[in-house]
Amino acid sequence: GEDVEQSLFLSVREGDSSVINCTYTDSSSTYLYWYKQEPGAGLQLLTYIFSNMDMKQDQRLTVLLNKKDKHLSLRIADTQTGDSAIYFCAETSSGTYKYIFGTGTRLKVLA
Amino acid sequence: GAVVSQHPSWVICKSGTSVKIECRSLDFQATTMFWYRQFPKQSLMLMATSNEGSKATYEQGVEKDKFLINHASLTLSTLTVTSAHPEDSSFYICSASTLRAGGDTDTQYFGPGTRLTVL
Numbered sequence: 001g002e003d004v005e006q007s008l009f010l011s012v013r014e015g016d017s018s019v020i021n022c023t024y025t026d027s028s029s030t031y032l033y034w035y036k037q038e039p040g041a042g043l044q045l046l047t048y049i050f051s052n053m054d055m056k057q058d059q060r061l062t063v064l065l066n067k068k069d070k071h072l073s074l075r076i077a078d079t080q081t082g083d084s085a086i087y088f089c090a091e092t093s094s095g096t097y098k099y100i101f102g103t104g105t106r107l108k109v110l111a
Numbered sequence: 112g113a114v115v116s117q118h119p120s121w122v123i124c125k126s127g128t129s130v131k132i133e134c135r136s137l138d139f140q141a142t143t144m145f146w147y148r149q150f151p152k153q154s155l156m157l158m159a160t161s162n163e164g165s166k167a168t169y170e171q172g173v174e175k176d177k178f179l180i181n182h183a184s185l186t187l188s189t190l191t192v193t194s195a196h197p198e199d200s201s202f203y204i205c206s207a208s209t210l211r212a213g214g215d216t217d218t219q220y221f222g223p224g225t226r227l228t229v230l
Binding site: 031033035040041042043044045048088097098099101102103104 | 113115117143145153154155157160204206208218219220221222223224226
């Protein structure tokens with residue numbers, strides 16, 4: 001079946017940029033998402049990108065998509081302690097309702 | 112916009128009892144609702160998908176008689192864990208999807224989750 005992989009942990013210092021990476025196998029992916037999950041809470045949609053885009057920027061967030069390599073990244077500029085959370089990428093294909101979630105990356109921001 | 116609520120946020124019950132969890136889309140009508148289960152430090156596992164007025168579609172390995180899903184309206188879905196056992200203890204998250212304007216794929220909006228502990 002289709003697979004989405006993420007590195008498990010990332011630690012950065014407050015004020016630095018964070019880059020969270022995601023690779024996927026589904027060549028028919030149309031939408032790719034980034035969600036944030038804080039402890040004991042549900043998932044908050046941060047941003048999404050359509051597969052015909054290379055980049056999308058939304059305030060401190062920049063999403064880069066390399067469709068050829070099936071690689072997605074989320075860059076958080078000026079990372080703050082409040083950004084500490086688990087970040088999930090997810091992908092879906094046109095015509096299907098199912099999301100395939102990555103394993104999640106735990107971001108820890110050091111003061 | 113696109114707010115999804117769950118109730119209760121946490122519940123503790125005795126083994127053998129049944130527990131109902133509600134999922135509501137507060138400011139939109141959801142074409143589809145989803146139920147996920149999340150184990151500690153793991154990703155989300157899709158349990159079932161439900162559309163209003165029709166039977167839920169369960170993922171392989173999920174017991175439909177144990178996890179009863181009712182989708183009574185476009186804004187409410189319920190998950191009932193029947194005859195709960197300690198191994199059913201988990202974090203249950205629902206999501207509701209709506210067709211994105213101009214898009215061909217739904218976007219899922221997630222509830223805050225319900226932590227179930229079965230003693």
